[in-house]
Amino acid sequence: MTGPDFSKIETAGCPAGDAGRDMILRMNREHGPLRAWGFAHIPVGRAVLDVGCGAGAALRELAELHPEAVLTGCDISPLAVETATSLNESYVKAGRMRFLRCGVPDLPFADGAFDTAFSVESLYFWPDQLAGLREIRRVLAPGGYFMTALEMVGGMMDERQLAIVAHLKMACPTRDELEALMVSAGFADVTVEFEPEHRWLCAAGRR
Ligand SMILES: C[S@@+](CC[C@H](N)C(=O)[O-])C[C@H]1O[C@@H](n2cnc3c(N)ncnc32)[C@H](O)[C@@H]1O
Numbered sequence: 764m765t766g767p768d769f770s771k772i773e774t775a776g777c778p779a780g781d782a783g784r785d786m787i788l789r790m791n792r793e794h795g796p797l798r799a800w801g802f803a804h805i806p807v808g809r810a811v812l813d814v815g816c817g818a819g820a821a822l823r824e825l826a827e828l829h830p831e832a833v834l835t836g837c838d839i840s841p842l843a844v845e846t847a848t849s850l851n852e853s854y855v856k857a858g859r860m861r862f863l864r865c866g867v868p869d870l871p872f873a874d875g876a877f878d879t880a881f882s883v884e885s886l887y888f889w890p891d892q893l894a895g896l897r898e899i900r901r902v903l904a905p906g907g908y909f910m911t912a913l914e915m916v917g918g919m920m921d922e923r924q925l926a927i928v929a930h931l932k933m934a935c936p937t938r939d940e941l942e943a944l945m946v947s948a949g950f951a952d953v954t955v956e957f958e959p960e961h962r963w964l965c966a967a968g969r970r
Contacts, residue, residue: 767927775931776888777840778817787843790884791820791850797963798824798883801912804956804967808878808907809833814867814899815885819847819860826854833859835877839866867895875904882911887933896948903970909950910967913941919962941966 774783798821807829813821816836825832834854836847847862854860865871867889880899889895899909915924917937928935936944938955941964945953950968957964 767923767930769927769930772927772931774840776933778842779840780842783840783842784846787818787840787846791818794820794883795824797912797914797961800958800963801881801883801910801965804954804965805879805881805908805910807832810877810879810904811835812837812872812877812880812899812902814870814880814882814895815839815888816847816862817843817884819843819851819862821881821883822847822860823851823854826851826859834861835872836860836862837865837870838862839864868898870898870902872902874901875907876902878904878907880907880909882909884913884915886911886913887915887928887935888931892934892936893944893947896944896950900949900970905970907970908967909970910965911941912963912965914961914963916957916962916964919957919964936964938964 778787809831811832811834813836816838819836822834822836838844841864844862844864851860868891880903915935917935938957942955945966945968953968955966
């Protein structure tokens, strides 16, 4: 077995440069099934936030499925924000979508600003996962839902994934660790589901 080509994913924690652009476009295409599985765990409200939006495919899919939704994507990567904005130009121009360069644990949004928040394949890179989750809970309205979907699961990774995680210094929680993080962050009705075929993990909770 050949090892992973790190040059293609070197900037996964904050995509930049040509390789970063290729990577976020690839994730736009390839994370579709993971996103769909994640969204099966929560209702989608009117004001929606994607934390670590990458090139923005998740919000585009939601815009098509939920014509009433107003969608905000945030990401610490200028390249991600620029790419997501340009790929979703018609929605941005129509005032239904916006992309901002910011990230957890410091979100520039008012308390309770969103009905739904989610994050796909991003939490491993956050500087402080608990503070990040608490911040997301802060910007959710009471009763609003959050979900995070992950394909690198602590204790469940193959050799290739372990090499990537070590190289990129990613912090991949186990199922129990993710549940504890969600509960410590103050989420109610926390559920954590493991999907054995793809080895995906999804946590969902309510403010
Ligand atoms: C592996 S990509 C996933 C992108 C997208 N969610 C997807 O599934 O295609 C991880 C993204 O999380 C972003 N990110 C990393 N740390 C972040 C933080 N503290 N706050 C917000 N976004 C962050 C990165 O810049 C990157 O775009």
